[in-house]
Amino acid sequence: MNNLQMKKLTILSMVVASIFAISCKKESNTTQNKENPDVFSAEEKKDSTNIKHLFNTALTEGKSYEWLRELTSIGGRLSGSEEAAKAVVWGEKVMKEVGLDSVWLQPVMVPHWVRGEKEVANYMFNGEKINVPLCALGFSIATPSNGITAEVIEVKSLKEAESLGEKAKGKIVFFNGAFDNTLINTFHAYGGCVGQRFAGAATVGKFGAVGMIVRSMTNGINDYPHTGSMSYKDLPEDKYIPAAAISSRAAENLSKHLKETPNLKFYFKQSCKTLPDAPSFNVVGQINGTENPDKIMVVGGHLDSWDLGEGAHDDGAGIVQSLEVAYLLKKNGIKPKNTVRVVFFMNEENGLRGATEYNRLAKENGEIHIGALESDAGGHTPRGFSIDANEKNVDLVQSWKKLLAPYGLHDLLKGGAGADIGPLKDDHVTLVGYRPDSQRYFDYHHTEIDTFDKVNKRELELGSASMASIVYLMDKYLYTEDTLKP
Known part of the structure; x- marks a missing residue:
């Protein structure tokens, strides 16, 4: 190929790329127009701007991927194991580094099954x-x-x-x-x-x-x-x-x-064999609410994993995304009205002891939970959320679609939310499950190949931003006398 042909090919490639870019921009604008941005109220315009800032921060200054690298380097974190204990220490450390208002360990006895040779x-x-x-x-x-x-x-x-x-x-x-x-x-x-x-x-x-x-x-x-x-x-x-x-x-x-x-x-x-129950912990940290500090919204995943791999998708991704919700709120100067509590639950895989104990202590201490979000479906591309709530609050969450859909969050469907937040279910509590694309999840689920390298950095960060966005909206709109009515 001579120089003239090379120049023609280069020019043609640039033209094609320009046409494609213009087409993508038109498609993006069309998508946003379908969500009626022009009919946003003043508050919704403010919400749209804040959500955009959450996504920008996650994609440019996010911490989740490196946190996941650290967590998975511990190895499989089956309840009762030495690795699970190391994960607790790690969890407490990173919560404190984010600068949450308080961080503590919640004791819980967990099953201790070992695989053997x-x-x-x-x-x-x-x-x-x-x-x-x-x-x-x-x-x-x-x-x-x-x-x-x-x-x-x-x-x-x-x-x-x-x-x-x-x-x-x-x-x-x-x-x-x-x-x-x-x-x-x-x-x-x-x-x-x-x-x-x-x-x-x-x-x-x-x-x-x-x-x-x-x-x-x-x-x-x-x-x-x-x-x-x-x-x-x-x-x-x-x-x-x-x-x-x-x-x-x-x-x-x-x-x-x-x-x-x-x-x-x-x-x-x-x-394999089952040993006596072993002591462990949920790791808990929170940002105190500025208006209703006694009203709590949980965001969390499970810290334990099966022993064969590194628990990257199940549920390391959910752990680091949950903490990044708090990080993104703080980084963007968003001060929640209600207390936002991050929980790393222990023993989801073979017992739900952490979730059960968290719920027991919440009732014993007279805590008021108004919402909870769980990430335990992997770190793939965000698709939306499932909602387990009374009809009014299901409708409320679904009304946010025009704010969330521009980020690929089209699915806001009534359904189950998650195993660890399930015990909090109540007519007045809105439970939400983060739902990424599910097509590849069961390639890795509970296997030796559920490892750090199987998680895409950008997909993970998009998930963190998606979760932070719905927590922002839940905090702003969920707790009113009207929404608390069944």
């Missing part, structure tokens, strides 16, 4: 040894020291497992109910099959099964097993059976191989 699983098929990626489920018992070998029965649901009866005796029951990938919200797909993981062992243990394995809770096909909590419910201890998850690709293969060899035998070994 790495699990092993395999089976023989057509003379070949097939190694299976497998991990024990939280609260499962161990296998015997030499492992378990037994024939496998495949089921696709708890209902199907209930129908096995005596057929399950002496067998390993394989729960292979997959995500419904036609559901756009992957959390709905997760809810449709996670019962197998949680209640599978209790369901088939009563029939004399010797073990339970479950397809990992993910919408993808990969080689990473996903851990998570399980329960024996009211089974007597002599009916407890080892429970584990296998990767989704291993589940696909095992199902196919069972069709060809129905009597194949599966082997797995795990050495």
